Amino acid sequence: MTLAARAIADLRWVAAYWPDLHDSRLHGTPAAFRRVQLTAEQLDERDAAAWIERLERTPEAIGASPAPVRVPVVDLLTGLLADTAYLADELAAALSCPTLEPPASGLADARPYLTFAMRRLGEPAVDDALAAWAYGRTRALVSTVARGLALIYDGQALEIECPWCRGVTPETPAGGAWTWKVRDLLGGRACRHGLPDRRFCVDCEQQVVIVCENDCEPPSKAVGTWWHGFPCWRVYEWDWLAEQVRRAATPTARLEPLRDDEQTASYGGRA
Known part of the structure; x- marks a missing residue:
């Protein structure tokens, strides 16, 4: 084209x-x-x-309208x-x-x-x-x-505290920071079906993940894969990921690992 x-x-x-x-x-x-x-x-x-x-x-101000x-x-x-x-x-x-x-x-x-x-x-x-x-x-x-129109979800921050790093960052040493973001790993590629952006094409392959963009080190069995040194989880792992968030909010619950058959190689290497 x-x-x-x-x-x-x-x-x-x-x-x-x-x-x-x-x-x-x-x-x-x-x-x-x-x-x-x-x-x-x-x-x-x-x-x-x-x-x-x-x-x-x-006192004379009419205030905001x-x-x-x-x-x-x-x-x-x-x-x-x-x-x-x-x-x-x-x-x-x-x-x-x-x-x-x-x-x-x-x-x-x-x-x-x-x-x-x-x-x-x-x-x-x-x-x-x-x-x-x-x-x-x-x-x-x-x-x-x-x-x-909020059609671009790449880079969208999720209002969730990571169950593993607990949102501890240099800016928030006490924890609580929102470090998870949605990333489209293939979003920069061109669409092969004539659309201006492949992210809006239903026929193009999508690789959407949730990434913890922090100095986060979950157990190896709790990571779907790695992207540029950050742990990330693919779409079909999000149900399991949501369950871990719920478990982390319960003091008596323990986090559980991903199944071994869901482990894959990393994207972009690991730092």
């Missing part, structure tokens, strides 16, 4: 998900949610800002529309084609500009340099939409 074809596939994917993202700006509609993981420094900065805001309040829409989604839509219109204008200029009218508002429909860009990228006059530039822009559009 050429770069131009990949860019067209990206734009087609963004156009398909645009209505879902546009509708999610309204309260009362289903919205993607992922808790933001903040560092200790970020928490301190947030607390300091809240304290300053509290000190600056006056909820916005009629989800402001972060509106910001995302406005940025996507601007990026899409810019892509369409640049392709039109490079190919000496008439341009579209600029968007009437920040919440205008981006699909006409996506369709326009797809048609321009399908022209024979598109060279490798232009296709490479456009593909870089369309990759960013796909990433933004996928992030806005």
Whole structure:
């Protein structure tokens, strides 16, 4: 698949998900949610800002009022529309084609500009340099939409304390840190079925695991495999893993090992 074809596939994917993202700006509609993981420094900065805001309040202040829409989604839509219109204008200029009218508002429909860009990228006059530039822009559009709809699970932190390391990290020496993350070990590979991202393809092989990204050393029989020196567990081991979390929360329960036939080689070596 050429770069131009990949860019067209990206734009087609963004156009398909645009209505879902546009509708999610309204309260009362289903919205993607992922808790933001903040560092200790970020928490301190947030607390300091809240304290300053509290000190600056006056009796005459009317207080905060909820916005009629989800402001972060509106910001995302406005940025996507601007990026899409810019892509369409640049392709039109490079190919000496008439341009579209600029968007009437920040919440205008981006699909006409996506369709326009797809048609321009399908022209024979598109060279490798232009296709490479456009593909870089369309990759960013796909990433933004996928992030806005919480379609990217790679790197998602789980709000669970590891039963073995107990969340003991340099930042939390008393334990309790959430060190487990979901990782797609094959997420960086290209889809062989024409989709812009293999993570959204039902036909591509997936290798999704839970990784404890900490200085964690469970017993060898309690580890599904290793990934870059971190213990990890594949999807079919998650039921067993959940049981270990439940057992760790019970003082009288003991953790149990994985079956020996579930042991495999490591991914990316072990540190």
